[in-house]
Amino acid sequence: MSVTSSPQSTSRPRGAGRAAQLALWTVGVALVVLGLKFVAYLMTGSVALYSDALESVVNVAAALAALIALRVAARPADQNHPYGHTKAEYFSAVAEGVLIVLAALSIGREAIGGLLSPRELDAPYAGLLVNLGAGLINALWATRLLRAGAELRSPALLADGRHLRADVLTSVGVLLGVAAAKLTGLTWLDPALALLVAVNILWSGFGLVRESVGGLMDTAVDxxxxxxxxxxxxxxxxxxxxxxxxxxxxxxxxxxxxxxxxxxxxxxxxxxxxxxxxxxxxxxxxxxxxxxxxxxxxxxxxxxxxxxxx
Incomplete structure (x- = not known):
């Protein structure tokens, strides 16, 4: 004799609406940060700031993917999906990991070009201040997503939060490196730093893909x-x-x-x-x-x- 308890069979998963709302806000935050970082790049011409801005393009795409996945995951179980739709969140996290890897490769290509042909930076300090503002916004929102993702046990929100947290660390490194390049006059520091950013982003992307594939493979609870x-x-x-x-x-x-x-x-x-x-x-x-x-x-x-x- 088997007895099954399925509290989710006729209703939406708990917290699904809140998770989708947070994902929608994440899209807006990502667009604002993207705009600020590209302004910083245009003000300075820094390859490192360009790499930071390019990662924000990935943030926007990843936020949209998470929003779509969370809306699908919020659907209640039905005849064709008796176990619900919650695994849709893992597809979002896998997509985000793939996008991060592609962004890292693009940044790496730009950085190698900068190493071969270094150039002086224009108005770096004003651009760094703009980039710093974008980083602070990301840091605050990453904290919000990580807390909500842990509370709601949402892989999509956790993936977004971890990605933004990695983006914040990247931005800090970029700010320090660009300032050092300007102060020392060593122009090669800027593209070299961008290359390090690419490696860091690549590692982050592979980690997201590995963790999300584990969810798709029905790994046990912790x-x-x-x-x-x-x-x-x-x-x-x-x-x-x-x-x-x-x-x-x-x-x-x-x-x-x-x-x-x-x-x-x-x-x-x-x-x-x-x-x-x-x-x-x-x-x-x-x-x-x-x-x-x-x-x-x-x-x-x-x-x-x-x-x-x-």
Whole structure:
């Protein structure tokens, strides 16, 4: 006998509307930052500032991809998608990683050209101030996205937040490098720094793709969450003999949990079902965005491992 709890089957995932709203704001923030960074580049002619601005183009494209993915992920489960649409967020994160890699290659090409033909910078300090303003906006919004992404367990928002945080670190390095190039007169520092920026962005892009592909491959929940599930099984499994073969996976903000529960052979279906209901309610109370499937087995199926209730 199997009992399944699917609280998401008839409604939108919790926090879906808020995540989509944040994604929409991210598009606006990305456009403002892009404009400021290109103004800084035009004011200075710096290859490093150009690379920083080009990464902001990626930010806009990534924000749009996240917005579309979050709106798809917010749709409730239907006949063709009984497990919901939350995995759409991973496609957004993969797309963002690919865009970052492409931007890094483009920046690298520009930086190599600058190394071969270095040039003096024009009005660098005013341009650096404009770029600094853009960096501060990114830093504030990255913090907002990371907090919301962790709270809502949204891969798309977390990917955007991490990307913007990497962009902030890049901007700081660019500002210091361009200032150093102007103060020392070593014009090659500017394109050399742009090349370092490209390498950093490339690493960030590969990391995003790797993490998002893991989500698409149904990786298990993190060890802390699994320990939480096992604790709930121990505390609320009165009447059962043991629970084993715990398997988990996550799809966006949803966690899917399944395990086998061994009960005495003489226990009635109604009594076993009552234990299942108690376990599902306890799991849902601590993990609202979850779906639990419990397979009930008689005593002779006990494996004597896993969560031993008695």
């Amino acid at each position: 060890p802390q969450t699994e320990s939480q599930i096992r604790r709930i099984m121990r505390e609320h499994g009165d009447g059962a003999l043991e629970m084993h073969d715990l398997r988990t996976r996550h799809a966006g903000r949803l966690a899917f949990i399944e395990f086998h529960m061994v009960v005495p052979g003489e226990m009635s279906v109604q009594e076993a079902h009552t234990i299942c209901d108690r376990l599902e309610d306890a799991i849902r109370a601590e993990m609202p965005d979850s779906s639990t499937t419990i397979h009930v087995e008689p005593q002779d199926k006990a494996k004597h491992h896993g969560v031993l209730v008695l």
